[in-house]
Amino acid sequence: MDDDYKRYIAAQARIFKALGHPSRLLMVDVLRRGEKCVCDLQALVGDDISTVSKHLSVLRDAGVVSSEKRGTSMYYRLTLGCLDNFLACTGALIEQRVLSQVRMIKAK
Amino acid sequence: MDDDYKRYIAAQARIFKALGHPSRLLMVDVLRRGEKCVCDLQALVGDDISTVSKHLSVLRDAGVVSSEKRGTSMYYRLTLGCLDNFLACTGALIEQRVLSQVRMIKAK
DNA sequence: CCATTTTGTGGCTATTTTGCCAAAAAGTCA
DNA sequence: TGACTTTTTGGCAAAATAGCCACAAAATGG
Numbered sequence: 001m002d003d004d005y006k007r008y009i010a011a012q013a014r015i016f017k018a019l020g021h022p023s024r025l026l027m028v029d030v031l032r033r034g035e036k037c038v039c040d041l042q043a044l045v046g047d048d049i050s051t052v053s054k055h056l057s058v059l060r061d062a063g064v065v066s067s068e069k070r071g072t073s074m075y076y077r078l079t080l081g082c083l084d085n086f087l088a089c090t091g092a093l094i095e096q097r098v099l100s101q102v103r104m105i106k107a108k
Numbered sequence: 109m110d111d112d113y114k115r116y117i118a119a120q121a122r123i124f125k126a127l128g129h130p131s132r133l134l135m136v137d138v139l140r141r142g143e144k145c146v147c148d149l150q151a152l153v154g155d156d157i158s159t160v161s162k163h164l165s166v167l168r169d170a171g172v173v174s175s176e177k178r179g180t181s182m183y184y185r186l187t188l189g190c191l192d193n194f195l196a197c198t199g200a201l202i203e204q205r206v207l208s209q210v211r212m213i214k215a216k
Numbered sequence: 217c218c219a220t221t222t223t224g225t226g227g228c229t230a231t232t233t234t235g236c237c238a239a240a241a242a243g244t245c246a
Numbered sequence: 247t248g249a250c251t252t253t254t255t256g257g258c259a260a261a262a263t264a265g266c267c268a269c270a271a272a273a274t275g276g
Contacts, residue, residue, distance in 0.1 A: 009137060010130040011202045012195065017128030021264085025121040026114065038223060051265050053224055063205050072222055072273060082197030087120065089190030094119045097171050129234090146253060159235050161254055180243060180252055218276090225270070233262070240255070246248095 015080070018062035023047060024055045028064060028078065029087070035077040123188070126170035131155060132163045136172060136186065137195070143185035 019025050023045040030036060030044060042052045056076060059065045064080045127133050131153040138144060138152060150160045164184060167173045172188045 006130070006134065008199070008202070009134045012198045013128055013130045013133040015128075015198045015201065016124050016133060020121055020123075020125030020128040022114070022118040022121045023264095025124060026117045029117060039221095047264095048266055049223075050225080050267080054265080057224080063201050069223090069273090074223060080197065080201055082194050086190050086194040089188065089194075090120045090123045091116070093123065093171050093188055094116070155234095156236055157253075158237080158255080162235080165254080177243085177253090182253060219274105220276100221272100221274080223271080223273105226268090228266090229264100230266105231262105231264075234260085236258090236260105238256090241253080242251100243253100244249105244251075246250100 015062050015064060018058050018064055021055065021058075023052070024059055027052075027055065027076075028059065028080075028083070031065060031076060031078040032083060035075045037073040037075050039073065041076065123170050123172060126166050126172050129163065129166075131160070132167055135160075135163065135184075136167065136188075136191070139173060139184060139186040140191060143183045145181040145183050147181065149184065 019028060026045055027036075027041045030041070036044075038049065038052060038056065041056070042049045045052060045055075047055075056065065056067070060067060060076075064078070065076045066079045067074050067076045069075075127136060134153055135144075135149045138149070144152075146157065146160060146164065149164070150157045153160060153163075155163075164173065164175070168175060168184075172186070173184045174187045175182050175184050177183070
């Protein structure tokens, strides 16, 4: 029971971990607006395409995205929902922290 | 502009990264129900207390939690909102993946 | 069939993260 | 003050991650 709970949390942590890299979150953010091929995502993040491919496999293994081959290209789409709302919250947290840093600087 | 966007995404990725460790997500999950002292959280995850302390500093640096000393103990509380909703979504994703694995096993 | 395009893998090094122990801070209580 | 409690920090070794290059796989077009 408690062991199941820990396993469940570990599975969720894996999803957060997959999202916890700038290039991967950038790709996921763009995928919110619709599917993209690897080449598009490679142009977006600017890394070597093999690096992008490995990042995408991390996201796929975590279940965050799914892929489908059509013609010569592989298309990735988002499978994780609730991101709009949550990213708004993390964004608010970031805004808030920036503001508090500004206040700290002013208080000097 | 595009550079600011990348910085913003990187700041958000830092939050996901902080949540992307089983022990840290476990503590955060419990903190949803109210503040806890370090000793409580240490008992929860079972690691050395110095390890727990470092995990907490990662969460604090990312802005996910805040801390306050009262008496002899340090109390941590959650500062990031929207977690209930998002964890429900990641949970649904995990359920769905488990089910699809069961189907794959049965299909053999 | 062969050349080309697109994506994934293997292998490697550099960097980062993790988690423990020991010790330092910072309070608290007698 | 001095012993004790709670938490943090420094330092270290093991493990994991990131990102590049070279090459393999798979599909397409001529």
